Amino acid sequence: MNAHKTGTGSAYFIVKETERPRQHLLSVLVDNQPGVLARVIGLFSGRGYNIESLTVSETSHEKHLSRITIVSSGTEHVLEQIKKQLERTVPVHRVVDLTLLSEERGYDKPLERELALVKVAGKGNDRVEAMRLADAFRAQVIDASTEHFTFEITGRISKIEQFIAIMEPLGLVEVCRTGVAAVGRGPDGMSNQQ
Amino acid sequence: MSEKQEMSGAEMVIRALAENGVDTVFGYPGGAVLPIYDEIFQQEEIQHILVRHEQGAGHAAEGYARSTGKPGVVLVTSGPGATNMVTALQDALMDSIPLVCLTGQVPTPLIGSDAFQEADTVGITRPCTKHNWLVRSVEELPLVIHEAFYVAANGRPGPVLIDIPKDVQFAMGTYIPKSQFKHTSYVPRVNGELSQIQEAVELMANAKKPIIYTGGGVINSGKEASHLLRELVSITNFPITSTLMGLGAYPASGDNWLGMLGMHGTYEANWAMHDCDVMVCIGARFDDRITGRIDGFSPNSKKIHIDIDPSSINKNVRVDVPIIGDVAHVLEDMVRLWRAHATKPDKAALDAWWAQIGEWRDRRCLDYKNSKDVIMPQYAIERLYELTKDKNAYITTEVGQHQMWAAQFYQFDEPNRWMTSGGLGTMGYGLPAALGVQIAHPDALVIDIAGDASVLMNMQEMSCAAQFEAPIKIFIMNNQYMGMVRQWQQLLHGNRLSHSYTEALPDFVKLAEAYGAVGIRAEKPAELDDAIMEMIEVDKPVIFDCRVANLANCFPMIPSGKAHNEMLLPDDASDEAVATAIDEKGKQLV
Numbered sequence: 001m002n003a004h005k006t007g008t009g010s011a012y013f014i015v016k017e018t019e020r021p022r023q024h025l026l027s028v029l030v031d032n033q034p035g036v037l038a039r040v041i042g043l044f045s046g047r048g049y050n051i052e053s054l055t056v057s058e059t060s061h062e063k064h065l066s067r068i069t070i071v072s073s074g075t076e077h078v079l080e081q082i083k084k085q086l087e088r089t090v091p092v093h094r095v096v097d098l099t100l101l102s103e104e105r106g107y108d109k110p111l112e113r114e115l116a117l118v119k120v121a122g123k124g125n126d127r128v129e130a131m132r133l134a135d136a137f138r139a140q141v142i143d144a145s146t147e148h149f150t151f152e153i154t155g156r157i158s159k160i161e162q163f164i165a166i167m168e169p170l171g172l173v174e175v176c177r178t179g180v181a182a183v184g185r186g187p188d189g190m191s192n193q194q
Numbered sequence: 195m196s197e198k199q200e201m202s203g204a205e206m207v208i209r210a211l212a213e214n215g216v217d218t219v220f221g222y223p224g225g226a227v228l229p230i231y232d233e234i235f236q237q238e239e240i241q242h243i244l245v246r247h248e249q250g251a252g253h254a255a256e257g258y259a260r261s262t263g264k265p266g267v268v269l270v271t272s273g274p275g276a277t278n279m280v281t282a283l284q285d286a287l288m289d290s291i292p293l294v295c296l297t298g299q300v301p302t303p304l305i306g307s308d309a310f311q312e313a314d315t316v317g318i319t320r321p322c323t324k325h326n327w328l329v330r331s332v333e334e335l336p337l338v339i340h341e342a343f344y345v346a347a348n349g350r351p352g353p354v355l356i357d358i359p360k361d362v363q364f365a366m367g368t369y370i371p372k373s374q375f376k377h378t379s380y381v382p383r384v385n386g387e388l389s390q391i392q393e394a395v396e397l398m399a400n401a402k403k404p405i406i407y408t409g410g411g412v413i414n415s416g417k418e419a420s421h422l423l424r425e426l427v428s429i430t431n432f433p434i435t436s437t438l439m440g441l442g443a444y445p446a447s448g449d450n451w452l453g454m455l456g457m458h459g460t461y462e463a464n465w466a467m468h469d470c471d472v473m474v475c476i477g478a479r480f481d482d483r484i485t486g487r488i489d490g491f492s493p494n495s496k497k498i499h500i501d502i503d504p505s506s507i508n509k510n511v512r513v514d515v516p517i518i519g520d521v522a523h524v525l526e527d528m529v530r531l532w533r534a535h536a537t538k539p540d541k542a543a544l545d546a547w548w549a550q551i552g553e554w555r556d557r558r559c560l561d562y563k564n565s566k567d568v569i570m571p572q573y574a575i576e577r578l579y580e581l582t583k584d585k586n587a588y589i590t591t592e593v594g595q596h597q598m599w600a601a602q603f604y605q606f607d608e609p610n611r612w613m614t615s616g617g618l619g620t621m622g623y624g625l626p627a628a629l630g631v632q633i634a635h636p637d638a639l640v641i642d643i644a645g646d647a648s649v650l651m652n653m654q655e656m657s658c659a660a661q662f663e664a665p666i667k668i669f670i671m672n673n674q675y676m677g678m679v680r681q682w683q684q685l686l687h688g689n690r691l692s693h694s695y696t697e698a699l700p701d702f703v704k705l706a707e708a709y710g711a712v713g714i715r716a717e718k719p720a721e722l723d724d725a726i727m728e729m730i731e732v733d734k735p736v737i738f739d740c741r742v743a744n745l746a747n748c749f750p751m752i753p754s755g756k757a758h759n760e761m762l763l764p765d766d767a768s769d770e771a772v773a774t775a776i777d778e779k780g781k782q783l784v
Contacts, residue, residue: 085505090380093379
C-alpha cells in the first residue's frame with residue numbers, strides 16, 4: 001500500500017541480491033509418467049526459477065525413464081535450491097548439475113548440442129550468400145525450391161545463435177530449435193556421476 | 195492368502211486403506227465417489243465421518259494426523275469436492291502433515307470434455323501436494339494407494355492426492371497387497387552423516403552462548419524424538435526455544451525453556467537467538483516469522499541445522515553444519531557422541547550465559563495489565579490453562595491474535611497436544627481440526643481456542659460434531675474484531691480500521707443451541723472460572739463465548755523489517771511507539 005512512497009514493491013524481508021546470475025545445465029532423470037513434465041515446469045514457475053531451454057525424451061524404454069535437460073540461470077544459492085527441489089520431487093531419480101560437474105573435473109563445459117531448422121527465402125545474391133554461409137557452418141540443406149532453403153544445423157547454442165543472426169538479413173523466414181541436449185565429458189554416465 | 199483377490203476398484207480402495215492401517219476417513223459423498231461410498235456402507239472396519247464442507251474434512255484429517263502421528267485420510271468427490279480441499283492440502287503441505295486425499299473423478303472417457311463436476315484435480319493440486327496421481331486403470335490402483343501412504347508418511351511428511359475416475363472404481367481387477375510395493379526413486383535419508391554430527395558436537399562442546407531452536411520436525415519425527423530432545427537438553431544444559439509448530443516437544447515447565455521465539459516470541463528467546471554463538475536448529479526451517487530481518491538474524495553464531503528435507507538446508511539462512519536426517523535418528527547419535535565427547539562446555543561461560551538469560555527473563559515480557567471489569571484475553575488463556583492442565587487436553591486454534599496468545603500462555607508439556615495452522619495461517623482451521631482430534635481421542639478434552647472471526651469460517655462443522663457426539667469445546671475469544679488485522683492496521687495504516695470490525699456477529703450461545711450443542715457466555719473476569727469448569731464438565735460440544743477486551747493487542751512483537759533485538763514489549767507499546775514502530779521501508783514488508 002505504501003510501496004509508491006519508496007518506489008519498490010517487494011514484500012517480506014528482502015535482502016538485495018548482489019551476486020550475478022550464472023547459467024547452468026541440469027540433467028534430470030525422471031520416471032516417464034503422466035504429469036512429470038508439468039511437475040518439473042510447475043516447480044520452476046511456482047518458485048520463480050528461470051528456464052532458458054528445456055528438452056525431454058524417454059531415454060530408457062524398458063525402465064520408462066526420461067531425461068530432461070534444463071538450462072537455467074540464477075545465483076549459486078538459487079541453483080543449489082533448484083537442484084534440491086528437483087531431487088525431492090517424488091518421480092525424480094537423479095539430478096546432475098553438468099556445469100558444476102565439468103568444473104569439478106577440470107573441464108571447461110559439458111558437451112551440449114542443439115539442432116535448429118532454419119528457413120531462408122530469397123533470390124539472387126542473398127541466396128548465394130546464404131548457401132555459402134551454410135557451408136561454412138556445416139548446415140545441411142534438407143528442403144529447397146528456387147525461392148528458399150531450409151537448413152538443418154547442429155551445434156552449441158552459440159553457433160546456432162550466430163547462424164540465425166547471420167541469416168536474418170538474408171531472408172530469414174522461420175526458425176525451430178530443439179533446445180539443448182547435454183552429457184558430461186569423460187567415460188562416466190549420469191547414473192554413476194556425483 | 196485365502197481372501198479373494200478379484201474385486202472392483204472401489205473394493206480395492208477400502209481394502210488398501212485397511213491394509214495401510216486406516217481406521218477413520220473424513221469425507222463427503224458425491225456422484226464421482228458413489229461406488230466407494232457403496233463399499234463403505236457394506237463394511238465396518240473403517241469409520242466414516244461425514245463433514246459439512248470438504249475443507250472441514252481436510253482440517254479434521256490434519257487434526258487427526260497431528261494428534262496421532264498417523265496419516266489423516268480424506269474422501270471427497272470430483273470438481274467442487276476436490277477444489278474445496280485445496281486450502282487444507284496447502285495447509286498440510288506448509289506444516290508437513292501427512293494426509294492422503296482420495297478424490298473421485300469423472301469416468302476416463304469423459305476426462306477433458308468439461309463433464310459435469312469435472313475439474314483438472316491433479317493439475318490444480320500439483321503444487322499443493324507432495325505428490326499426486328490420476329489413476330487411469332484399475333490394475334495400478336492398489337499400488338498407487340500403497341505408494342501414496344508411503345510418500346505421505348516418509349521423509350518430510352505431507353499431503354498426497356489420488357484422483358480416481360468413476361469407471362476405475364467400477365472396473366474389476368486383481369488386488370495387490372502392500373507387501374509387493376517398493377519405491378524406487380523416493381528413498382529419503384533418515385540417518386545423519388556421523389562426521390557431521392561429530393562436527394556439531396564439537397561446536398556445541400566449545401560453545402559459550404549456545405541455544406537449541408526446535409520446530410515441528412521434532413513432533414513429526416515421533417515421541418522418541420521429543421524424548422531424545424529432552425535428554426539432549428538435560429545433558430547439555432543448553433537453553434531451548436521453539437517455533438509455533440514445535441511447542442510441546444520440550445516441556446514448557448522445563449527449566450531450560452525460554453518460550454516460543456519469532457515475531458510474537460518471548461524477549462528472552464529472541465535475544466538469546468540474536469546473541470548466541472552456537473545455534474542448534476532441530477527440525478525447523480528458518481521461516482520469515484522466525485528470523486525477522488535476515489541480515490540481522492543471529493549475526494555471530496555458528497549454525498547447526500538438522501532437517502530431513504535437504505531443500506530446507508541453506509534455503510533462507512546459510513548454516514555451518516548441515517545434518518540431513520530424521521530428528522530422532524540424528525538425536526540418538528548426537529546424544530551418544532555428546533556423552534562420549536572428552537571436553538564439555540566451559541561451565542563459567544555457560545553460567546554467565548544463563549545469568550544473561552535471567553536478566554532478559556526479568557523483563558517479564560508477557561506481563562499484561564489485568565482488569566477486574568473486562569476479561570483480558572491473556573487472562574482467559576491463563577485461566578483456561580490452569581483449569582485444564584491436569585486433564586491432558588488437546589488444544590487447536592484458529593489464526594490470529596488468539597492463536598499467538600494461546601502459544602504464549604498455554605503451557606504445553608507433551609508433543610501432539612497442540613494443533614495450529616502455522617505456515618499457511620488458515621483461519622477456520624481450529625474447529626474442524628478439533629473435531630478430527632476428538633474422533634481420534636474420543637475421551638480426551640479437546641479445546642479449540644478460537645477467534646470470533648476465524649471460527650465462523652468453518653462453523654458448519656458443529657453440525658458434524660453434534661452428529662458424531664464429539665464433545666469439542668470451542669472457546670471463542672470474542673473481541674468483535676479480526677484482532678490481528680486490526681493490530682496491523684494500527685501499526686501500518688494510520689489506525690484506519692478497514693473492514694476488520696465485525697458488526698453483526700451471531701449470538702454464539704444461541705448458535706450453539708441451534709446446533710444441538712451447549713452455549714456458555716462469560717463477560718466478567720469473576721465468572722470466568724465457573725464458566726470454564728462448566729464447559730469442561732459438559733459431555734457435549736460447547737461453544738464458549740468469552741467476551742474479552744476489544745482492543746487488546748498481542749505483544750511482544752518484532753515489527754516487520756526489524757531484527758530480533760528490536761522487539762516491541764507491551765510496556766514500550768505506547769500509541770506513539772506503535773505508530774512509529776515500523777518505518778517506511780518496513781511497511782512494505784508485513
